[in-house]
Amino acid sequence: MQILDKLTSSNKSERRVRKKFEEVKGLSITSLLDELTIILVFLVKNISTEVVKISAEPKITYPHTITNDKLLEKAGTTPIKIFPDRVVVGAEALEYGSPAELATDAKKRQDLLTYLQMEANDIIQHQKAETCLLVQADYSIPCDYITEIVRAATAAGYSYIYFATLEDADWLKKYSAGLAE
Amino acid sequence: MGHYRPSAMRQQKAQTVPQEPNLIPIMNLFLTIIPMLMMMVVISQIALLALNFSQGEGGVSYGQGGGGGGAQTEKVEIHILGNQYAQENNTTIGMEIREAGFKPMIIPALNGYYDYVTLNKTLQEIRSRKETLSDITVLVHPDVLYGDLMKTIDLCKVNGFTQVHYTASKVEYY
Numbered sequence: 001m002q003i004l005d006k007l008t009s010s011n012k013s014e015r016r017v018r019k020k021f022e023e024v025k026g027l028s029i030t031s032l033l034d035e036l037t038i039i040l041v042f043l044v045k046n047i048s049t050e051v052v053k054i055s056a057e058p059k060i061t062y063p064h065t066i067t068n069d070k071l072l073e074k075a076g077t078t079p080i081k082i083f084p085d086r087v088v089v090g091a092e093a094l095e096y097g098s099p100a101e102l103a104t105d106a107k108k109r110q111d112l113l114t115y116l117q118m119e120a121n122d123i124i125q126h127q128k129a130e131t132c133l134l135v136q137a138d139y140s141i142p143c144d145y146i147t148e149i150v151r152a153a154t155a156a157g158y159s160y161i162y163f164a165t166l167e168d169a170d171w172l173k174k175y176s177a178g179l180a181e
Numbered sequence: 182m183g184h185y186r187p188s189a190m191r192q193q194k195a196q197t198v199p200q201e202p203n204l205i206p207i208m209n210l211f212l213t214i215i216p217m218l219m220m221m222v223v224i225s226q227i228a229l230l231a232l233n234f235s236q237g238e239g240g241v242s243y244g245q246g247g248g249g250g251g252a253q254t255e256k257v258e259i260h261i262l263g264n265q266y267a268q269e270n271n272t273t274i275g276m277e278i279r280e281a282g283f284k285p286m287i288i289p290a291l292n293g294y295y296d297y298v299t300l301n302k303t304l305q306e307i308r309s310r311k312e313t314l315s316d317i318t319v320l321v322h323p324d325v326l327y328g329d330l331m332k333t334i335d336l337c338k339v340n341g342f343t344q345v346h347y348t349a350s351k352v353e354y355y
Contacts, residue, residue: 029204036211043218056227063328065335068228082327103323134229139328143261143321146330147349154234165331167228172336176298179291 056164059083061139064168071162075132076123078116078158080149082137089115099141102148109148116156124157131157136164230334232347255314256281257307257342260350261295261333263322276333278303295329297336304340317342322350 056062060083071077081088087096089112101108120131133153137146150161168174260277267274275289275296288299307314317337321330334345 029208033204033207033211036208036215039215040211040218043215043221061328062227063331065228065230065331067230067335067338069231069338071229137327139326141327142323143325143327143330143349144323146327147321147323147347150232150347151349159234161232161234163230163232163331163334165228165230165335171332172297172301175294175332179294179296179298 057081057083057136059138060136062136062164062166063139064171065165066167066169066171068167069162071134072130072132072160074129075160076127076129077132077134077162078119078123079134079136082135082141082145082149084138084140090119099145102145109152112149113152113156116152116158120157130159132160132162133158134162134164230331230338232334232345255311255316256318257311257314257316258318258320258348259300259333259337260320261322261325261329263324265324266322276300278307280307295332297332300333301336301340304336304342308340308342315342316344316346318346318348320348320350 060081078090080090081093082099085098087099087102088094089096094115096112097105097108102112116133123129123131133149135146135149153161256279258279260279262272262274262277264274266272273289274293275287278286278288278300280286286303288296288303290296319330319333319337337345
């Protein structure tokens with residue numbers, strides 16, 4: 001009888017413990033998922049494939065401009081990045097050399113022209129689009145090097161040349177204030 | 182244990198509490214995709230400044246005249262003078278505005294910095310005089326910084342000179 005009592009009492013206590021744990025429910029993440037879905041749709045809508053080519057380089061200090069021209073919709077773009085110490089050409093990010101070589105080395109200039117001609121022909125023949133060169137250069141690059149690139153690009157047959165900047169509608173005001181100080 | 186008919190057994194099964202779908206893989210996917218896309222959104226904030234070389238002469242020209250645009254009837258030129266030019270000509274760096282029928286106007290740099298405020302005012306004045314003019318030539322010296330060139334072109338575009346011709350003061354290679 002005593003044993004039976006013990007058994008019943010132990011069973012009762014076990015039941016009580018179970019009830020306690022059963023009340024705890026799992027964390028509901030449905031609302032979070034809804035929010036994430038909305039963000040995902042928004043981000044996907046706002047990102048075009050062209051953006052991949054116009055990736056901002058943290059090592060480049062972009063100049064600020066008020067103007068922001070739209071990239072042509074039907075355009076084949078060749079990016080060229082001019083860092084203070086090196087030049088990277090094309091979507092494949094080919095190492096070209098130093099910016100100074102653009103002005104001093106005739107062979108390097110010819111190599112650039114050949115590459116750009118090849119790219120321009122590829123855009124015209126295969127993509128059947130307008131040829132665009134996208135120059136992403138550091139603020140401190142002398143224009144001599146930019147001129148060489150623009151000249152090579154136009155000689156290679158590029159119709160449009162875009163310069164990457166950072167949009168800032170107030171740069172003139174800030175500049176004016178800086179000069180006054 | 183009670184006994185149920187086959188139909189009742191089926192009913193019992195149907196009445197069990199529906200299981201929540203396993204959302205963890207979807208969450209993992211979202212947590213990977215969303216930061217990546219957000220990084221790309223930051224990238225897309227880059228602005229672009231376009232020069233059109235598809236019409237007319239095209240290319241970069243040297244000395245007088247412009248590259249990248251059609252024929253010009255009323256010429257307005259902005260010469261961005263660099264340090265080298267200033268030393269050679271015993272003057273200070275700055276900008277020179279050349280307009281047909283007017284004396285060249287010099288905008289000297291202030292404390293070594295180009296005076297974009299005066300340039301902007303000058304361009305506004307030219308715009309008020311020549312409302313239909315859309316062509317302007319920017320002649321740049323080799324040692325002028327790329328940032329200064331962009332700012333000058335930007336001010337031209339802001340003031341309605343949409344056809345900016347890029348010109349350099351150097352000998353040509355190609």
